[in-house]
Amino acid sequence: xxxxxxxxxxxxxxxxxxxxxxxxxxxxxxxxxxxxxxxxxxxxxxxxxxxxxxxxxxxxxxxxxxxxxxxxxxxxxxxxxxxxxxxxxxxxxxxxxxxxxxxxxxxxxxxxxxxxxxxxxxxxxxxxxxxxxxxxxxxxxxxxxxxxxxxxxxxxxxxxxxx
Numbered sequence: 001x002x003x004x005x006x007x008x009x010x011x012x013x014x015x016x017x018x019x020x021x022x023x024x025x026x027x028x029x030x031x032x033x034x035x036x037x038x039x040x041x042x043x044x045x046x047x048x049x050x051x052x053x054x055x056x057x058x059x060x061x062x063x064x065x066x067x068x069x070x071x072x073x074x075x076x077x078x079x080x081x082x083x084x085x086x087x088x089x090x091x092x093x094x095x096x097x098x099x100x101x102x103x104x105x106x107x108x109x110x111x112x113x114x115x116x117x118x119x120x121x122x123x124x125x126x127x128x129x130x131x132x133x134x135x136x137x138x139x140x141x142x143x144x145x146x147x148x149x150x151x152x153x154x155x156x157x158x159x160x161x162x163x
Contacts, residue, residue: 113149
């Protein structure tokens with residue numbers, strides 16, 4: 001198999017973004033990080049990803065500045081959490097665009113219901129954007145909840161990125 005082509009430093013911003021985000025599992029790791037997954041074992045359990053692949057992807061996302069590693073104590077051992085940075089949080093529109101495309105052009109088997117954004121302030125299901133389509137109020141990140149009926153009956157908040 002030929003080695004993967006590197007697009008970092010290319011003049012095209014799409015190529016540079018694909019260089020960071022385009023590997024398998026990367027966007028799913030970011031999806032989960034946006035809803036609060038932080039620990040290696042949680043990512044592995046939620047995604048069903050192999051340890052070596054997860055370790056590699058978390059390292060690349062950390063190196064690229066989308067996640068940051070923070071130590072924590074687990075019994076007598078120091079481990080690391082992977083927290084979303086502002087760069088990782090800024091990938092949210094990409095994730096939402098993929099969700100909209102997937103809802104429109106693919107089908108779950110069995111049907112699972114559509115992913116929706118819920119505006120925390122008014123409680124209405126709405127579309128991604130700067131303002132709620134229902135009430136018209138601004139809808140910053142902290143006002144957005146994700147409703148994924150296949151995952152939970154309740155919408156979940158997006159986590160704040162670490163500084």
